[in-house]
Structure formats: structure tokens, C-alpha cells
Amino acid sequence: MTKLSVNINKIATLRNARGGELPSVTEAAVKLQKFGAQGITIHPRPDERHITRKDVYDLKPLVTTEYNIEGNPHRAFIDMVLEVKPEQVTLVPDADDAITSNAGWDCQKHGAFLKEVIREFNDAGIRTSIFLDPNPEMVKYAAQTGADRIELYTEAYAKNYTVNREQAVQDYVKTAEEAHLNGLGVNAGHDLSLDNLKYFADTVPGLLEVSIGHALISEALYMGMENTVQAYLKRLAKW
Numbered sequence: 001m002t003k004l005s006v007n008i009n010k011i012a013t014l015r016n017a018r019g020g021e022l023p024s025v026t027e028a029a030v031k032l033q034k035f036g037a038q039g040i041t042i043h044p045r046p047d048e049r050h051i052t053r054k055d056v057y058d059l060k061p062l063v064t065t066e067y068n069i070e071g072n073p074h075r076a077f078i079d080m081v082l083e084v085k086p087e088q089v090t091l092v093p094d095a096d097d098a099i100t101s102n103a104g105w106d107c108q109k110h111g112a113f114l115k116e117v118i119r120e121f122n123d124a125g126i127r128t129s130i131f132l133d134p135n136p137e138m139v140k141y142a143a144q145t146g147a148d149r150i151e152l153y154t155e156a157y158a159k160n161y162t163v164n165r166e167q168a169v170q171d172y173v174k175t176a177e178e179a180h181l182n183g184l185g186v187n188a189g190h191d192l193s194l195d196n197l198k199y200f201a202d203t204v205p206g207l208l209e210v211s212i213g214h215a216l217i218s219e220a221l222y223m224g225m226e227n228t229v230q231a232y233l234k235r236l237a238k239w
């Protein structure tokens with residue numbers, strides 16, 4: 001079964017537009033889980049443009065499914081995650097000024113650094129996942145870091161899905177297969193949507209979790225949160 005973790009960054013983007021508490025990030029997290037989300041993902045960025053440090057702590061007691069915190073492991077991020085102790089941390093090599101995540105790790109180049117950081121999270125009992133481009137060659141280096149999982153960066157898939165979906169998914173299948181051979185679990189995310197999710201989940205072997213934010217929160221504006229979460233869960237169902 002592939003779990004649906006809803007990324008609520010965009011709820012915070014909307015809230016921050018006015019500086020108040022509407023819409024509430026915590027209320028959204030509670031409702032999304034009630035409507036069937038099997039996890040909540042956030043990506044607190046250093047400039048707090050959407051999720052703030054306060055949100056990270058406020059959400060902890062309210063996420064009763066699986067709490068996944070994404071980010072670039074600068075010292076302040078590492079310390080916050082160690083304090084909050086989510087079920088999973090996803091390491092993403094974002095530049096501080098990146099508009100959104102735009103690349104996976106070069107685990108060959110940054111292997112020693114990742115190994116050190118991942119040991120800290122492992123010691124605290126927090127599952128680790130590292131954001132990776134669909135490149136099977138990179139998997140053995142990812143495995144050497146001691147990470148539990150990889151998260152496949154699906155922007156290229158989403159972009160090419162409408163052009164040629166068989167071709168768009170190929171490298172993801174190969175990378176997932178290589179990950180399984182190396183004992184790594186496989187997550188995926190970025191620009192997944194109601195349109196492109198089903199084919200990806202049906203085709204990539206052993207997909208444990210998808211984290212979806214931008215499209216899901218946008219679709220919820222039209223369809224409502226409950227209908228939207230249910231529609232995503234249907235795309236992930238195997239029967």
C-alpha cells in the first residue's frame with residue numbers, strides 16, 4: 001500500500017499572506033487526517049515563507065498519523081528535528097533562496113556529510129529519507145549514507161507525463177528497483193497530482209509513500225478537502 005502524506009506548506013502560504021491564523025495550519029492537519037490522509041508533510045524553509053518554526057512544534061501533538069519534516073540539514077534544522085522527533089525526516093539539498101525544491105542529492109559528492117547527519121537522526125530513532133533524482137547510478141551512494149529510504153524527485157515525471165508517460169516513468173522504475181536491491185525503501189514527491197499519480201503508483205514498484213502538496217491543496221479549493229483526499233486515496237488503491 002502506498003501511503004498518502006499531505007504537504008501543508010501551501011496552507012501556511014495562504015495564512016501568511018495576511019499574518020493572522022486563517023487558514024489554520026493545525027486545523028488543516030487535523031482535518032486532513034480525519035479525511036483519510038495517512039501522513040502530514042511540512043518543509044520549513046529558513047526564511048519561514050510558509051511553515052514557521054512555531055508550526056513545526058505546534059503540529060507535533062496533532063499529527064497522529066506520520067509526521068514527515070523535509071529540509072536542508074543545516075544545524076538549526078537538525079536540532080529542531082531532533083527536538084520534535086517526527087516519524088520521518090526527508091533531507092533535501094535546497095538552496096535557501098530556491099523557489100521550490102529543484103534537485104536531488106549528489107550522494108557521491110556529499111556522502112560523508114549525509115552519513116554524519118543521518119547517524120544523528122538514526123540515533124534519535126527518526127527514519128531518514130533522502131531526496132534523489134531518478135538516477136539508478138546514484139542509489140548505491142545513497143545506500144552508503146545509511147538512509148532508510150529515498151524520495152524520488154518527481155518533477156521531471158510530472159512534466160513529461162502528458163508527452164509520453166511510459167518514457168517519463170522509465171528512470172523512476174529503474175531507480176526504485178535499484179533502491180530495493182540496496183535495501184532502501186522508496187517514497188516519491190513533487191508535482192504529483194490527481195492526473196499523474198495513478199500511473200506512477202501503479203508502475204513504480206514498492207512505492208511506500210507519496211507526499212503531495214501544491215496540486216492537492218489547489219484541487220481542494222475547487223473540490224473541498226475531504227473529496228480531494230478521497231480522490232487521491234482512490235488513485236492509490238490497488239483494487
Ligand SMILES: CC(=O)[C@@H](O)[C@H](O)COP(=O)(O)O
Pocket residue numbers: 007009010042043070092099100101131189190191213
Ligand atoms: C521536497 C519537495 O519535493 C518539495 O516539493 C517541497 O516540499 C515543496 O516545497 P514548497 O512548498 O516550498 O515548494
Ligand SMILES: NCC(=O)COP(=O)(O)O
Pocket residue numbers: 007041070151188189190191192211212213214215216
Ligand atoms: N516531498 C514532496 C512534497 O512534499 C510535496 O511536493 P508538491 O506536491 O508541493 O510539489
